[in-house]
Amino acid sequence: xxxxxxxxxxxxxxxxxxxxxxxxxxxxxxxxxxxxxxxxxxxxxxxxxxxxxxxxxxxxxxxxxxxxxxxxxxxxxxxxxxxxxxxxxxxxxxxxxxxxxxxxxxxxxxxxxxxxxxxxxxxxxxxxxxxxxxxxxxxxxxxxxxxxxxxxxxxxxxxxxxxxxxxxxxxxxxxxxxxxxxxx
Numbered sequence: 001x002x003x004x005x006x007x008x009x010x011x012x013x014x015x016x017x018x019x020x021x022x023x024x025x026x027x028x029x030x031x032x033x034x035x036x037x038x039x040x041x042x043x044x045x046x047x048x049x050x051x052x053x054x055x056x057x058x059x060x061x062x063x064x065x066x067x068x069x070x071x072x073x074x075x076x077x078x079x080x081x082x083x084x085x086x087x088x089x090x091x092x093x094x095x096x097x098x099x100x101x102x103x104x105x106x107x108x109x110x111x112x113x114x115x116x117x118x119x120x121x122x123x124x125x126x127x128x129x130x131x132x133x134x135x136x137x138x139x140x141x142x143x144x145x146x147x148x149x150x151x152x153x154x155x156x157x158x159x160x161x162x163x164x165x166x167x168x169x170x171x172x173x174x175x176x177x178x179x180x181x182x183x184x
Contacts, residue, residue: 002026003050024064025050040078047082067092100130109159
């Protein structure tokens with residue numbers, strides 16, 4: 001969550017935490033897609049403000065900082081240093097899968113398996129749909145992207161399953177923004 005989201009969705013965020021979910025602080029949307037070494041201190045101050053707002057809203061400090069992307073400020077040294085100084089653990093997507101069809105390609109599945117092996121099962125996999133497939137789904141009879149994402153997640157789980165493993169599945173956009181009462 002960002003500082004803006006803490007201010008915009010306070011009751012939804014409180015509900016998520018009440019239900020046992022962990023929320024991670026993330027750089028403000030102002031810094032997404034921005035690569036400017038000179039904005040580090042400003043972004044770190046914004047992170048501290050988000051930390052304070054979160055602590056006040058939830059009643060305890062956040063435990064996680066989400067270093068959103070490598071193409072923006074999320075992994076700027078000033079932000080990583082500030083997160084560490086505040087006692088937060090840093091997390092980021094270990095694997096990003098952009099779906100461009102109704103099924104994952106074999107090379108995507110092989111890449112996922114390799115990533116999970118490298119992280120000893122501690123992968124955070126972000127599944128997103130390409131603009132091409134989003135358009136195709138919107139034009140379909142039901143226009144529901146969640147069915148395709150569910151199918152893709154099942155493909156991922158099937159390809160990764162071997163022995164006893166535990167998976168936690170969360171569609172962040174629905175949980176955090178659309179319907180905080182959603183049962184996972």
